[in-house]
Amino acid sequence: MDDLKQKYIGQIADAADEAALEDIRLAAVGKKGEVALKMRELGKMTPEERQVAGPALNALKDEINSALAAKKAALGDAALDERLRSEWLDVTLPTRTRRQGSIHPVSQVTEELTAIFAEMGFSVAEGPRIDTDWYNFDALNIPGHHPARAEMDTFYMHRAEGDNRPPHVLRTHTSPVQIRTMEKEGAPLRIICPGGVYRADYDQTHTPMFHQVEGLAIDKDTSMANLKWVLEEFFAAFFEIDGIKTRFRASHFPFTEPSAEVDIQCSWVDGQLRIGEGDGWMEVLGSGMVHPRVLAAGGIDPDVWQGFAFGMGIDRIAMLKYGMPDLRAFFDSDLRWLRHYGFAGLDQPNLHGGLSR
Amino acid sequence: MKFTLSWLKDHLDTSASLDEITYALTDLGLEVEGVEDRGARLRDFTIGFVKSAEKHPDADRLRVCQVETDEGVKQIICGAPNAREGITVVVAKPGVYVPGIDTTIGVGKIRGIESFGMMASEREMELSDEHDGIIELSSGEVGQSFVDWLAAHDPAKVDPVIEIAITPNRPDALGVRGIARDLAARGLGTLKTRDVEATPGAFACPISVSIEADTLDQCPVFYGRVIRGVKNGASPAWLQDRLRAIGLRPISFLVDVTNFFTYDRNRPLHVFDADKVAGNALRVHRAKGGETMVALDDKEYTFGEGMTLISDANGVESIGGVMGGAASGCTEETVNVFIEAAYFDTVRTAYTGRALKINSDARYRFERGIDPEWTPYGIEHATAMILEHAGGEASEVIVAGQIPDTSRAYKLDAARVQSLVGMDIPEAEQRQTLTSLGFRLEGNMAHVPSWRPDVQGEADLVEEVARIASLTKLEGRPLPRLSDGVPRPILSAMQRRESTARRTCAALGYNECLTYSFIDQPSAALFGGGEDATMLENPISSDMSHMRPSLLPGLLQAAARNQARGQSDVALFEVGPAFNGGEPGEQFNQVAGLIVGRTGPKDVHGASRPVDVFDVKADAEAVLAAIGAPAKVQIMRNAPEWWHPGRHGVICLGPKKVLGIFGEVHPRVLAAMDVKGPAMAFTLWPGEVPLPRKSGATRPALQSSDLQAVERDFAFVVAADVDALTLVNAAMGADKALIADVRVFDEFIGGSLGEGKKSLAITVRLQPVEATLKDAEIEAVGAKVIEKVTKATGGALRA
Numbered sequence A: 001m002d003d004l005k006q007k008y009i010g011q012i013a014d015a016a017d018e019a020a021l022e023d024i025r026l027a028a029v030g031k032k033g034e035v036a037l038k039m040r041e042l043g044k045m046t047p048e049e050r051q052v053a054g055p056a057l058n059a060l061k062d063e064i065n066s067a068l069a070a071k072k073a074a075l076g077d078a079a080l081d082e083r084l085r086s087e088w089l090d091v092t093l094p095t096r097t098r099r100q101g102s103i104h105p106v107s108q109v110t111e112e113l114t115a116i117f118a119e120m121g122f123s124v125a126e127g128p129r130i131d132t133d134w135y136n137f138d139a140l141n142i143p144g145h146h147p148a149r150a151e152m153d154t155f156y157m158h159r160a161e162g163d164n165r166p167p168h169v170l171r172t173h174t175s176p177v178q179i180r181t182m183e184k185e186g187a188p189l190r191i192i193c194p195g196g197v198y199r200a201d202y203d204q205t206h207t208p209m210f211h212q213v214e215g216l217a218i219d220k221d222t223s224m225a226n227l228k229w230v231l232e233e234f235f236a237a238f239f240e241i242d243g244i245k246t247r248f249r250a251s252h253f254p255f256t257e258p259s260a261e262v263d264i265q266c267s268w269v270d271g272q273l274r275i276g277e278g279d280g281w282m283e284v285l286g287s288g289m290v291h292p293r294v295l296a297a298g299g300i301d302p303d304v305w306q307g308f309a310f311g312m313g314i315d316r317i318a319m320l321k322y323g324m325p326d327l328r329a330f331f332d333s334d335l336r337w338l339r340h341y342g343f344a345g346l347d348q349p350n351l352h353g354g355l356s357r
Numbered sequence B: 001m002k003f004t005l006s007w008l009k010d011h012l013d014t015s016a017s018l019d020e021i022t023y024a025l026t027d028l029g030l031e032v033e034g035v036e037d038r039g040a041r042l043r044d045f046t047i048g049f050v051k052s053a054e055k056h057p058d059a060d061r062l063r064v065c066q067v068e069t070d071e072g073v074k075q076i077i078c079g080a081p082n083a084r085e086g087i088t089v090v091v092a093k094p095g096v097y098v099p100g101i102d103t104t105i106g107v108g109k110i111r112g113i114e115s116f117g118m119m120a121s122e123r124e125m126e127l128s129d130e131h132d133g134i135i136e137l138s139s140g141e142v143g144q145s146f147v148d149w150l151a152a153h154d155p156a157k158v159d160p161v162i163e164i165a166i167t168p169n170r171p172d173a174l175g176v177r178g179i180a181r182d183l184a185a186r187g188l189g190t191l192k193t194r195d196v197e198a199t200p201g202a203f204a205c206p207i208s209v210s211i212e213a214d215t216l217d218q219c220p221v222f223y224g225r226v227i228r229g230v231k232n233g234a235s236p237a238w239l240q241d242r243l244r245a246i247g248l249r250p251i252s253f254l255v256d257v258t259n260f261f262t263y264d265r266n267r268p269l270h271v272f273d274a275d276k277v278a279g280n281a282l283r284v285h286r287a288k289g290g291e292t293m294v295a296l297d298d299k300e301y302t303f304g305e306g307m308t309l310i311s312d313a314n315g316v317e318s319i320g321g322v323m324g325g326a327a328s329g330c331t332e333e334t335v336n337v338f339i340e341a342a343y344f345d346t347v348r349t350a351y352t353g354r355a356l357k358i359n360s361d362a363r364y365r366f367e368r369g370i371d372p373e374w375t376p377y378g379i380e381h382a383t384a385m386i387l388e389h390a391g392g393e394a395s396e397v398i399v400a401g402q403i404p405d406t407s408r409a410y411k412l413d414a415a416r417v418q419s420l421v422g423m424d425i426p427e428a429e430q431r432q433t434l435t436s437l438g439f440r441l442e443g444n445m446a447h448v449p450s451w452r453p454d455v456q457g458e459a460d461l462v463e464e465v466a467r468i469a470s471l472t473k474l475e476g477r478p479l480p481r482l483s484d485g486v487p488r489p490i491l492s493a494m495q496r497r498e499s500t501a502r503r504t505c506a507a508l509g510y511n512e513c514l515t516y517s518f519i520d521q522p523s524a525a526l527f528g529g530g531e532d533a534t535m536l537e538n539p540i541s542s543d544m545s546h547m548r549p550s551l552l553p554g555l556l557q558a559a560a561r562n563q564a565r566g567q568s569d570v571a572l573f574e575v576g577p578a579f580n581g582g583e584p585g586e587q588f589n590q591v592a593g594l595i596v597g598r599t600g601p602k603d604v605h606g607a608s609r610p611v612d613v614f615d616v617k618a619d620a621e622a623v624l625a626a627i628g629a630p631a632k633v634q635i636m637r638n639a640p641e642w643w644h645p646g647r648h649g650v651i652c653l654g655p656k657k658v659l660g661i662f663g664e665v666h667p668r669v670l671a672a673m674d675v676k677g678p679a680m681a682f683t684l685w686p687g688e689v690p691l692p693r694k695s696g697a698t699r700p701a702l703q704s705s706d707l708q709a710v711e712r713d714f715a716f717v718v719a720a721d722v723d724a725l726t727l728v729n730a731a732m733g734a735d736k737a738l739i740a741d742v743r744v745f746d747e748f749i750g751g752s753l754g755e756g757k758k759s760l761a762i763t764v765r766l767q768p769v770e771a772t773l774k775d776a777e778i779e780a781v782g783a784k785v786i787e788k789v790t791k792a793t794g795g796a797l798r799a
Helices: A002-014 A018-029 A034-044 A047-086 A105-119 A147-151 A175-185 A224-239 A292-297 A314-322 A327-331 A335-341 B005-011 B018-028 B146-153 B176-186 B237-245 B253-265 B346-356 B361-366 B372-390 B414-421 B427-436 B458-469 B493-507 B521-526 B552-564 B613-626 B667-672 B724-732 B775-793
Strands: A189-198 A209-219 A246-253 A256-269 A272-275 A280-290 A306-313 B002-004 B032-036 B046-056 B059-069 B072-078 B088-092 B108-110 B113-115 B161-164 B208-211 B221-228 B270-273 B281-286 B292-294 B300-302 B308-312 B315-319 B337-343 B398-401 B409-411 B440-442 B445-447 B570-579 B587-596 B634-636 B643-652 B658-665 B679-684 B710-719 B739-749 B757-766
Touching (some): A018 A047, A105 A314, A175 A189, A175 A209, A175 A292, A175 A306, A209 A314, A224 A280, A224 A306, A246 A280, A246 B458, A256 A306, A280 A292, A306 A314, A314 A327, B002 B005, B005 B176, B018 B032, B018 B161, B046 B146, B059 B088, B072 B113, B176 B253, B176 B458, B208 B221, B253 B270, B253 B361, B253 B372, B337 B372, B346 B361, B414 B427, B414 B458, B427 B458, B493 B570, B521 B552, B552 B570, B552 B679, B587 B613, B613 B643, B613 B658, B710 B724, B757 B775
Parallel strands (some): B208 B281
Antiparallel strands (some): A246 A256, A280 A306, B002 B161, B032 B161, B046 B059, B046 B088, B059 B072, B221 B337, B221 B398, B270 B337, B281 B308, B308 B315, B570 B587, B587 B679, B634 B643, B739 B757
């Protein structure tokens, strides 16, 4: 038996390919193979002989089978290795191109600020871009002769001959949405109104269309101190700078009283603006306590309710945060600009994952 | 509004520094836009004394001077003709920057002799144009700072100029006194009394003034008087310095007086040459329309009906509150002057100024509101100044009309102030603030001073108190949450839908644009817009004249710009409003995508190909799916004329419910818009996609079968114009329970099939639910598919 074992193990080790291996298998452990023939002889043996020879033969068979299996795997591996050696690819070649889309900074920043204000309980209100002069001006305590009307560089819509209504305007701010929402929802109220606005002006820092976000909070005891807290929280979250300082300066807007312009802390280092450090100030928004006449125009009783409003440029805070120099480029759709300053489609800003990219 | 520090100090007794003053101004709401501190750059110039001056051995015009300075005696070579022994001079030592010649002084040799500095002329220090010689001072200690000497002897030369922005509500701050009053209220000094005695009239005023009855609301009051025998000419130096410092050109004394009070007291005045007033009578009246006058700016104006005019027997002599006329204006030769101090209505003045396009200091102030009560004082102040400097004799003052009554009072509610502002300001301090601003308190009623037309209610009192108390000191206070716990979502379904559409487009490889809402008329017209209702009355250019009827023209223009920059493969999208009219609400939100060029640059895999209709179809379907549109839609072919007539699809839920359109943009449109095509696009109307009916988040249970699905292929020959979707829908309908999916996998047109025919091959997937399918069952379904398709399409199974 040892001879048999030695013979076949040796043959298996020497087998050159799978066909040779199969021949060996048939010769050794096939139905008519040598081991099978030996097995047949078991019947002729005495029980004692059989007790010794039977297990030995089975063991031999197992041993040859596993040697065959091992050799087969080894041959397969060798063949695969051989094939793979010829399958070399220059993987430094470029891939099939896939277009990379982007989100415009104004959309991204609008979602950033929506996430922040939502956390403070503000919902998002919207309104028409073309509005009546009543909603855009009169309701906001800007009567026809008010110098602020002339200063707003308003776009007016054409009026057909015989239509003697005052011309509609392209909203010069998002404030008319305040009035419309007050009319619709009453008090208490907590909204932001982001969106496009229009003024007839065009130079490096002015485009005839830009974006504003308006905030409005009305309740029974909402104060300017609450306004300051909301804005400080907003700037800290938006610019991701804890303890960023703001400065409130008295100012004047027809629709708020008292009114304040708000500056944020900044410095200029080597011609580069740094927000939230140094002792310079950068004006970023106008705000104040909603004028009683504006509340009344929105159908809210100013003797019962009070609140604050603020408005800031979305494009402007986007420029400050992400270092974009020229407002005009926002609306030029230059692919190079869109790709450079844009955001990935799946980068949806949220508070738990962070707002900046 | 510009003024100088010393001008301010005429009205304000203060020891505050320039920095303290400018900080307070900005904080008070009088935002400082700039400070020109003319002394600052002369800080290093010191006073010296020329001990000796000898001729330079090698130059006739140069002198070698020994000059005593704070650092001892220095040798300075000087070429000025007046450089001589014994004069007190201004020295710039080495290292000092000299602004007039833009040079920093160094030690140098001039013709072989060393020079340790320079003696300066006025021009070299930019104090004046004087350059005939170096400055000779009448006094001054050696080593003293020249700026200090100037401040003591000629302060106007180093008087800092402050420029502030004035919000429209603060006409009182258009006079230096109003600014001083704010600062005094803040506690930065006390307001000085600046009254003059009224000058008694020595004779009756030879010129009469009348205001037409219908003009009294435009010009309620007019004060006037003649001063005869004046000597007009150049103003005294202090007055010229003041006016120049704030950027005004001194003209003649009489005119300068009016400019002075315009800025000093927000009290515009006008001076007529009394000898040129024809008929010795001035009449204030409304323009009939069509009158003309040459104004002081030498331009001729034609007046519209209702404008406030002042006329004499010759015609119009002045535009009330806006600008005087050239004919009756004062000149150097004027000896008899008529002073006008009147009150002109704000609204009318604004209208007239805007219509005539005149931006004068007078208009600027009258349209914001001057102090009507100060009218009689104004004329007395001007009289006193004219008599003092130009001599003459004043007539009695004549008055037409009446000073308008502006008296009013509002309740000061101290608690309301605290509640609105959120600052703890004691009532006594609130009352003190208002008093120092000129309000008169009677109990809790605050009477408004006549110079504050902006104060029109209780809220304005709050503003005054808060402003003076300083909003900088305001401490933030948390805004309480609306409800405890986790904030609830705040976006509406439509807002979420827009955000999803936007991010899906970006994920599909489109770059988001924001294009202007207004476009040129021809482009608007190409997309069904451009009608007058959507036209702007005052566009900034003809490229931006009409509200866009669709987002596509803006994207096409953007694509053309990018092509011009060498970017040929473009994928752009926009989400935003388009307009179908000029009324509020005649707008709808659109999602539009545009691809032009190839799917990418040519590549080693040969995968780059021109974009086609099925690219935009896939993208439109993906966006619609993302915003919740139903999977089963109809495709129609009735899109508007800016789409390729044969290569577009209208995605709809029935003929009236259009969710979107995809396709190739019409080549004529591309040509008109200079886009190198072909261009594929989609426009979607997210507002048209029905909102889901379900209320909860639970989904229906998953129906899945473990039984083996079976697929069978069929090919049909149909007419070439049969829609594949018709065929697929017919096959789907063959057995709604068993057929899970039908897919077109091949299209073959013409060839052996013959003209006008095509073959469509489909795979039908059968998903048994209860038991494995037997051959006979499969056969039966197959026969049903063939029957349905044949019936629906008029085609036949391909042999």
